Amino acid sequence: MFQPSPWRADFPAIDALQRQHQTYLDSAATSQKPQALLDALSYYYGHGAANVHRAQHLPGALATQAFETSRDKVAAWLNAADSQQIIFTHGATSALNLLAYGLEHRFEAGDEIAVSALEHHANLLPWQQLARRRNLRLVILPLDVQGRIDLDQALQLIGPRTRVLAVSQLSNVLGTWQPLPALLAHARAQGALTVVDGAQGVVHGRHDVQQLACDYYVFSSHKLYGPEGVGVLYGRSQALALLRHWQFGGEMVQLAEYQSASFRPAPLGFEAGTPPIAGVIGLGATLDYLASLDAHAVERHESSLHQHLLRGLADRDGIRVLGTPQTALASFVIEGVHNADIAHLLTEQGIAVRAGHHCAMPLLKGLGLEGAIRVSLGLYNDSDDLQRFFEALDQGLELLR
């Protein structure tokens, strides 16, 4: 039965891609954009760009107002208590680097940082490099067979020396939601700060950072149907106060002299240089658009398509799905077929999926794999997209076998 997406027409690129015979199934890498975002960017650039938090003139005041309104919208989207808890960065990766540098002063040699075995490089490497700089122990929380952090082992491994726990909410490779409530509660009880990488999780469902009770929550705009070049770092007020300034210049400064300077608190103190103004305004427009959708309908649509995807993969011989995906994506390998070969043939047939290590090399290596194919869904995908993917997959496999 055909399952249409009621929101497909809101994303003009989907139509354009279809005219180029491209079926886009790589939304976990980046998403297509709604018309509302295109309109906001066009309006901003068409009506007068200006820098924010600097100028007394009218364009500056308008840009600053639009920029700060986006901060309010992000705070509302995450249910943060206060807009001042939202820092704009240049992406999720830069937000995580901000944390790893901003918290560096709190570590002593021998302290521990806990991350999971499934982290994206963005939530592994900043902590790994911090551990190397400061002689810390990076503790890797192992996974269970389904692809979730093994709680029993994690609760043993997170102890009094753990100063930071940094974990993904939703795995970008396995599509599994992580047991955050239990992990975060335990880490908190041990006196550790908690960081949640919401890059994938934020795209599916609404998440309440107060209920989640994490110290920091990070996501990137471009995966959430917004523009690239914008990331968000939410922090509890007390947690933000712990951060040391890490990039300098622009309006993050309070007073500057030749030999010394003082800096603003969060959020502006952590937004050095000219921020991605149009991008932030565009993210605000995207959030308005997303907030206007029927959240239950979106969830039903995504879940039903995801079931369709999993069924189709299970119906085919020799396909091994990695872990037990719960949402939005599935990664798989095919017995006797190199993933580069099937990726090549899917590309030839206009199917845009991701092949490779998905920026999680240690995870793939741990599974004994060089790479995998990942199909990931956005709210604009429909069942015809999956049908085209399965037909292309069958054709490709027929050729290779």
Added chain:
Amino acid sequence: MNVPTPAREALEQFEQARGWEQRARLLMQWGDRLEPLSDADKCERNRVHGCESLVWLVAEQHDGQWQFKASSDARLLRGLLALLLVRVQGLASSELADLDLRAWFNQLGLERQLSPSRSNGLHAVLQRMAELVSVS
């Protein structure tokens, strides 16, 4: 510049190929013709990095002429390697430097395989080949 006979053969075949399926079949056939690499040649020193597949490239110079060997664990990439080698085998450094390999793959209708995107191996192989040839 003279085009070697096997390269002319490849060109003829690919020019006649209709559609992605025929091109893929041809690539696999060419890949099967690639001389296997010895285990000794499949060493870290010969690895081409920047590909998501395993790729090895060996370059040797005999009497001023370059002889290349290459392989990969991915089948279609082996085909692309075979098509690369038939074009460059036996050339002198100066001839190699003058050769437009992008145009070669263009003629074969395989230009998209040269994308610098990381998942594709061929781009990295060409860079590596240029490196190997320029240092000697």
